[in-house]
Amino acid sequence: VQLVESGGGLVQPGGSLRLSCAASGFTFSRYIMSWYRQAPGKERELVAAITSAGGLTNYADSVKGRFTISRDNAKNTVYLQMNGLKPEDTAVYYCAAPRRPYYYSTSSAEYDYWGQGTQVTVST
Numbered sequence: 001v002q003l004v005e006s007g008g009g010l011v012q013p014g015g016s017l018r019l020s021c022a023a024s025g026f027t028f029s030r031y032i033m034s035w036y037r038q039a040p041g042k043e044r045e046l047v048a049a050i051t052s053a054g055g056l057t058n059y060a061d062s063v064k065g066r067f068t069i070s071r072d073n074a075k076n077t078v079y080l081q082m083n084g085l086k087p088e089d090t091a092v093y094y095c096a097a098p099r100r101p102y103y104y105s106t107s108s109a110e111y112d113y114w115g116q117g118t119q120v121t122v123s124t
Helices: none
Strands: 002-006 009-011 017-024 033-038 045-050 057-059 067-072 077-082 091-098 111-114 118-122
Touching: 002 091, 017 033, 017 091, 017 118, 033 067, 033 077, 045 067, 045 077, 057 067, 077 091
Parallel strands: 009 118
Antiparallel strands: 002 017, 017 077, 033 045, 033 091, 045 057, 067 077, 091 111, 091 118
16 A cells, blocks of 8 residues: 655645645545644644545534545545645645545544655745
8 A cells, every 4th residue: 555645835824735645555446535634743633534436525624615625536546625725734744544445534543554744834
């Protein structure tokens, strides 16, 4: 299993970024996928999740209305479109897959597969 994130960077407040996570080594279309983030000195937190077919999504309250999670099962890729970025969004962002197909949990301990992370910095 391999998850590879890309798309992070430095952006000014109010700006946008689109993160991508390319998956391989498992049947991507059967897995609920999630994005997590971890800021320095803080615990890893769930940002967004999307069901296997993409029909349902879930967001942390702090990003609702600003972030959009999506997926392309033909490309084995999950995305996170981030608009209206704030300094408090600064963190390392990770995509994650749970330990079995069609399984969802809000606990990071239930996720066995993680990407290497991509840094997002929101600053002037």
